[in-house]
Amino acid sequence: MSGRDGKTDDEAFIWTKQQARKMAKSQSGASNCGATALLNVLLALEVPLPPTEVADKAVRTNQRKYGVSASEYLAARSIAGCTGENIVEGCEKIAGDKVMSRFFAFYPSRTVNLHTWLAQWIRRGCCGVATLNTQEMYGADYWHHQMIYGVDTKGVHVTNGVEVLSFEEIQKGLVSPSVLKIDVDDVRRCRPFDPQSCDALGETWKTLKVSKQVSEIGTSGESYVHIPAAYKAGITLFARKGTSAAAALSEETDLKLRGGDPSDMSSYQRANEFQTDVEELCGVLEVPTNQAAAFQELYQALAEELSGKPSRSLLTDWEDHLKRARAQVDVESFINTHEADFRRTKTVNGAADLRHADMLRSRFRACGIYSSSLSLEELLKRCLEENRESSQQPRPSRITTQNGVWGVEHAAIRKRSYPYVPALGDSTGEAVIEARDQNDQLLGYVIQTGGNYIFDLAVDPRVQGCAVGVALVGTLASSMQRNGVSTMCLDVRRCNEPAVRFYNRLGFRIVKKTFPPWYDWHGGFHLEAETNAIAAHLETVSILESKI
Structure with a gap:
């Protein structure tokens, strides 16, 4: 053909x-x-x-x-x-x-x-x-x-x-x-x-x-x-x-190795073609020099959503976009100037831990981008306090997954878990799979809708890293598998790095980038996975007791 x-x-x-x-x-x-x-x-x-x-x-x-x-x-x-x-x-x-x-x-x-x-x-x-x-x-x-x-x-x-x-x-x-x-x-x-x-x-x-x-x-x-x-x-x-x-x-012969300037990536680097347009718009819209990098990040995100150059009229309210969600470049700049604060974090045994600091940076990065109503200084204080509480929280000796009904306890977990106000509304009365510790303390929950869609997963930040999320998603996958459901899916905000990394580790594939109206200008990812592959991770949670 x-x-x-x-x-x-x-x-x-x-x-x-x-x-x-x-x-x-x-x-x-x-x-x-x-x-x-x-x-x-x-x-x-x-x-x-x-x-x-x-x-x-x-x-x-x-x-x-x-x-x-x-x-x-x-x-x-x-x-x-x-x-x-x-x-x-x-x-x-x-x-x-x-x-x-x-x-x-x-x-x-x-x-x-x-x-x-x-x-x-x-x-x-x-x-x-x-x-x-x-x-x-x-x-x-x-x-x-x-x-x-x-x-x-x-x-x-x-x-x-x-x-x-x-x-x-x-x-x-x-x-x-x-x-x-x-x-x-x-x-x-x-x-x-x-x-x-x-x-x-x-x-x-x-x-x-x-x-x-x-x-x-x-x-x-x-x-x-x-x-x-x-x-x-x-x-x-x-x-x-x-x-x-x-x-x-x-x-046909093999493609020739590039011998010239390695920065010469030819005409297919489409982002370079947008640079002139960005510079012109910065002048027309009177974008301050100290916000030019954030404006360019916004421009590139909108160009990706539209598969082409965004119009001037669409960018007229660029300041409102950046007020609803910060540009990642601004949050990264803040992290770089406060590196000492992140490196002073302590683990549960009181020792400095560089990996723990990396986890804190990821958490702060998501908070900084999406919780734009709070200053970055205030968010840093909250994240450090959250880290202090986490270091003092003993790891659960048992995780029990069971059926439950969303209520006041779950609302408190949701409020602590999300670094922004989620567009999920009130879930009172909805069926959940919940995780509790040996003292019956709620650790987290997951809500399933539409047969195979993860509508909401929330884990208390104080016990993140203790396999609670693995236990919840794995239990849900096992339940779906028993009901004949072979695949499961979800959506996650693009800059929610801790969530993206968690789902990738479990084996979820990023199927496509999405820009749903309930997300901000950064957009998000739609992920899918096979339930049998996700359920297999339950074997790694040695302290799990499932009642489902």
Whole structure:
């Protein structure tokens, strides 16, 4: 088949956006985004589809492992899912008589205009799969394969989820070394804890000094362990055999390494094109110099929401936007000037803990952005007081999850838990799953709506980090699984870093960025996960007693 040109030379699509939303397959299981991407490629190239399990086997989908040693857990994480090369091999196994493919590495940086390069191949009838380091793009805890069905001036159009990745954003995931960041909490919980075994996994593990990183968890102040990843960032192109596109693809050479100025990222860094517009608007709208950076952050967020330049009329009330929610750049500036306050935090044993300070920064960052009615100085006092109370709060010796009804106790938890006034209203009388300690003290709760949607999860800040959230979400997932529900989903504010990190660690995937009217201009993320994968985390909560 042949790719369809867009309305201009800047556009090329093999599907329309409507077709993509209607036809594209979504991920059906944990870590099988590679198989899903391959199925969408075959669908677009009008090749008969095999069952999903056949595609999984063909690309050799690997699963994460739980309840194993630290070294075995990390080894499994380094190969979870599949690589771009696996997708090429899988395509050959499934449809080798009909489709040919080529993987093009993008790291180290290549001399290529991604926009033009993709448009040329799509016009010939090709489609592609991007292998992306989404940790660098939006802080996820995984790499991701997404089928490419089009390109235009807005960016690269992909599936799973169906969205547009700006050229600046996708470049972060494409020009990335083969490294995976693993949250230290995930490693710390592994038993046996065998840091000495990590470097024995290979030369690259030795080079990254993984054994040293793991052995220093809790003392180094690092939030992540960096391990080798099997994946290579790049794009795999596919074409029907016997076509001119297939002939051209087989003769194409690898992309040339960038030899010039590494800052020359060509025309596809769309954000640079907006810079002139931002500067002009700052002058027209009389934006003070000390607020220019915040204004630019607002502009970029609105441009992302609109997939294009925001109008002057939309930005006339820019001050109101920044009053409702601060710009992250302003909050980061405050954190930098008050670094000593964060480093003076104490853990429960009274010792200074750099990782604890990092958690406090994340909490303050969310508070600072969303609680704009309070000064940053007042918010810092509150966060430090919260930290003091947390250090004096004994860890629960038992966590009991049970059914309950939302009331005064739950309202108090919600008020303490959220760093802003949530748009959730009064939940009095609603059914909840709640967590209580050995003294029947309420620790947190979760509310489910619509069959598989997490409407509200709140954990008392004084016991955050004690596996209460894992117990609640895991119990809910287990309950859903027993009722035949295979996937669960939720929405989270984009700058609520503690929540995003928590859900990523559990295995939730960021499906798309959203801008619902009840959120501020930063927008949010819609996340999904398989209930069986989430329920499996209950095995890590040794003090859990579930009555559900």
